[in-house]
Amino acid sequence: MTARLVVLISGAGSNMVALRDACERGEIPGELVAVVADRPCDGIALAREAGIDTVVIEPGDFASRDEWSAGLKQVVGSFEPDLVVSAGFMRILAPVFVDAFAGRLLNLHPSLLPSFPGAHAVRDAIAFGARVTGSTVHFIDNEVDHGPIVAQTAVEIEPGDSEDELHERIKAAEHKLLPDACRLVIEGRARLEGSRVVFSGGR
Numbered sequence: 001m002t003a004r005l006v007v008l009i010s011g012a013g014s015n016m017v018a019l020r021d022a023c024e025r026g027e028i029p030g031e032l033v034a035v036v037a038d039r040p041c042d043g044i045a046l047a048r049e050a051g052i053d054t055v056v057i058e059p060g061d062f063a064s065r066d067e068w069s070a071g072l073k074q075v076v077g078s079f080e081p082d083l084v085v086s087a088g089f090m091r092i093l094a095p096v097f098v099d100a101f102a103g104r105l106l107n108l109h110p111s112l113l114p115s116f117p118g119a120h121a122v123r124d125a126i127a128f129g130a131r132v133t134g135s136t137v138h139f140i141d142n143e144v145d146h147g148p149i150v151a152q153t154a155v156e157i158e159p160g161d162s163e164d165e166l167h168e169r170i171k172a173a174e175h176k177l178l179p180d181a182c183r184l185v186i187e188g189r190a191r192l193e194g195s196r197v198v199f200s201g202g203r
């Protein structure tokens with residue numbers, strides 16, 4: 001079975017590219033069928049060049065946030081995804097969306113959750129004086145940057161690290177973490193059981 005993947009992005013899209021490449025190399029039994037963004041961005045341009053279906057659905061084109069969420073749900077649903085991955089999507093997903101894709105909706109967050117949720121996770125880890133941060137792939141529930149964890153990886157914070165320097169190292173780690181996590185979910189080796197993920201056949 002080849003799983004149908006849809007990725008949600010707002011920016012550079014380097015994780016979307018890593019996921020697409022892993023699919024192309026046969027490392028994931030999946031196909032990236034569409035990339036959906038809330039704004040025009042570099043990642044959308046990359047996806048277009050690669051011949052992947054793209055949709056930009058901007059909140060400003062809708063009368064309300066609820067209507068935008070319903071529109072996003074309809075657009076993503078139209079691609080009949082087996083897995084939806086939020087990878088650098090800078091919007092909070094409304095319950096109407098989260099509930100529609102429950103159990104097949106992952107988020108990539110640049111910290112070791114539950115530490116440093118929110119939009120400035122990398123900056124916050126440096127400001128706190130943490131020695132180690134990292135990245136998390138988790139199933140999305142109706143709390144922000146929260147939900148059953150599929151995979152995490154640690155990245156050391158070096159003295160004097162700028163936010164950009166640290167984020168680049170986190171992204172490099174994410175380019176392996178995210179495809180690995182998606183493979184576990186697609187192959188049924190990481191399954192949701194209540195509020196936890198249970199693993200079979202090793203991680």
Ligand code: GRF
Nearest residue numbers: 012013014015088108109110
């Ligand atoms: C990643 O670090 C991800 O964890 C965070 O946003 C960044 C997206 O990077 N949510 P990119 O657009 O995939 O390059």
